[in-house]
Amino acid sequence: AAGVIQSPRHLIKEKRETATLKCYPIPRHDTVYWYQQGPGQDPQFLISFYEKMQSDKGSIPDRFSAQQFSDYHSELNMSSLELGDSALYFCASSLPGQGEWNTEAFFGQGTRLTVV
């Protein structure tokens, strides 16, 4: 079965550089979520998109921006990278909700970003 595809899997950047992370959701999934997981921490919500519009926003730094494109893939752009941005970045996707219930979300394998 198709899964959520994230690229690249690993990324090494220097401080103050920029990075772009890409996410390709499962076909027919119209909702995309981005999460950041620091070492030994639980995943923290950054931002989500529904039908190409920003849906909810979490603790996403102003240096980060994201969008969802017409083909439903999403990109997370990170500028002026700091050492503290080193983390595992997850993208997840889900189908449209059914009535009052959100549907199951599936996570990609993550992009491990290291800032040196």
Next chain:
Amino acid sequence: GIQVEQSPPDLILQEGANSTLRCNFSDSVNNLQWFHQNPWGQLINLFYIPSGTKQNGRLSATTVATERYSLLYISSSQTTDSGVYFCAVAPYNFNKFYFGSGTKLNVKP
């Protein structure tokens, strides 16, 4: 936001033992999922269980939405069950999940 508490934070089991992991949440939710994060960091879906009981092999889960908790049962544990188990909940009318801090499970041979 919703507070999600998982217990115990750490658990060491001998292979073959059974265990129960708990997830408490502070408000009504319309989605609850259990994940296993393996040593390579991958988040693997275990259960989508906003209410009721489900079973999948040696694993089963129960969510009592009215009392705001969920339980994950692992029976006859295996070394491959080691990793971190996360509970994540989504509030009504929001497209986001709140994760608990996880239960780190170590199954010894």
